[in-house]
Amino acid sequence: MMHDREIRIRLSNIQHAVGQAAHHLSAERNLTGELRDTIQKLDRRSDDISEMLVSEDYADVPKLVHDMELLGARARRVCASERMQVTPEMKAAVNHMHRELFDFKQHLH
Incomplete structure (x- = not known):
């Protein structure tokens, strides 16, 4: 079982990584709606992390991380598709x- 401190650090790292992807998203010009939509969903879920960090209630962390990981995998697949023209910085942010x-x-498992 992870300690609260480690959970907080990892959640903060995830928030930062999502923020970086969202930042690079705003600089991209030729993105499909799917990648844009997926990153925006991740950014909204990142708000849930903020609430967890404030309340220090980590009961829903496994579900939140599972859901976000699925969205992250989707974003990664879209970035990797040959029809997608994204900058190396965007790809790196999504992969990270x-x-x-x-x-x-x-x-967690």
Whole structure:
């Protein structure tokens, strides 16, 4: 079982990674709606992390991280598709975000 301190650190890391992806999203010009929609959903879910950090109630962390990891995997697939023209920075941000989510999900189970 993870300690609260480690959960807080990992959630903060995820928030930062999602924020970076959202930042790069705003600089992208030729994105499909699917990638834009997925990153925006992740950004909204990141708000749930803020609420958890404030309340220090981590009961829903496994579900939240699972849901976000699925969205992160979807964003990664869209970025990797050959029809998608994204900057290397956007790809790197999405890959980093997904790695953070996937790694945390693995540690929760």
